[in-house]
Amino acid sequence: MSGFDVGGRLRALRIERDLSQRELAKRANVTNSTISLIEQNSVSPSVSSLKKILDALPVSISEFFAGEPSQEEPKVFYRAEELTDIGDGQLSWRLIGARRPGRSMSILHERYPPGADTGETMLEHDGEEGGVIVSGTIELTVGNEVQQLGTGDAYYFDSRLPHRFRNVGDRECVIVSANTPPSFSDGGDACHHV
């Protein structure tokens, strides 16, 4: 789930340099226990501790995490469970892929529980947005128009027009949407449950 095996990588680097836990610990000014626990992923070290240890190897922090996915080549396929959820518990907003320089769009998998509402104060921000209602129904207000959209319906508008999403039904509503430019956190597409 974490997506990065801190302990395993540290152990690999240590073995590579033919150091014992105690030897490395001495150079890093930590104890051997610390290194043992970290290598077993029994604890998640503080970055200050991790830095002390890496300095003693020596390996820079950026080198250490360089193997992290999602950086080099743009990812193409995403499993449902690896989408980062930026919701608040009630609401679920899953972003398809991390925001990445060079990407001109943000795609979201949104789930509005009954009663969910983006708020009375209308949203306004730069860019454009569009989406498809996958299941359930949603009340969408754009400018002066209010529409009830159901499964299979869709929308597309200039985000500078004041807009608001509201699930007035009694079932969950699922939407897949896209925004451009990629600022899903455009000053308040936050959602309030009422």
Place this chain on the structure above:
Amino acid sequence: MSGFDVGGRLRALRIERDLSQRELAKRANVTNSTISLIEQNSVSPSVSSLKKILDALPVSISEFFAGEPSQEEPKVFYRAEELTDIGDGQLSWRLIGARRPGRSMSILHERYPPGADTGETMLEHDGEEGGVIVSGTIELTVGNEVQQLGTGDAYYFDSRLPHRFRNVGDRECVIVSANTPPSFSDGGDACHHV
């Protein structure tokens, strides 16, 4: 000293996305206090916390630390206080620059207190090494030969020959040395104080 302003970078990323501490906290499943304290560098977060927060931005950990020095352009100048010390308290071994792929040498600034000794079991490892005695005297054994080297003297040998350093004088001995390939921790250039 740390060389990387975690708090400042986090704050910059958050502001960039126009999020409040509370908003980000909610998405990351941490509290606003945590983010406040981290941003002020009042604490050094655990990597698990940091990862939760970065996931909510979303920014990958490697991106976060990508600004770290010592990665992109090779560093050229090093202040004495920024050399990483890999000694054990008694002994001081300062490495000139972090080990870096593409570097074929490790350069060390070594300080042997009186009585310091690399141990009776001779060191043997791949590569070559050479150095200059900057001050004090050192007894260097290489193969069958034993030599007393003083200030200004120097040495160079194939590291596969068994070798040993010993400070038999009563003053500290300072040496600047170079190893190739860059594996200063080659199975035991560790130093024991006797």
Place this chain on the structure above:
DNA sequence: GGTCCTTGTTCAAGATCCTGGACACATGAT
């Protein structure tokens, strides 16, 4: 002026990490 909301900071209590010392298991020397 009020009141309301949002912002960032601070503080005690709880959770997690880190330490220092044990422990069990190896290997090599006597």
Place this chain on the structure above:
DNA sequence: ATCATGTGTCCAGGATCTTGAACAAGGACC
């Protein structure tokens, strides 16, 4: 065999990080 040394793991206590709730400062609105 018994030491002696080196390895990684485990455990109580202390140090550090994280939480939840308070606080003060700044708008917005009436």
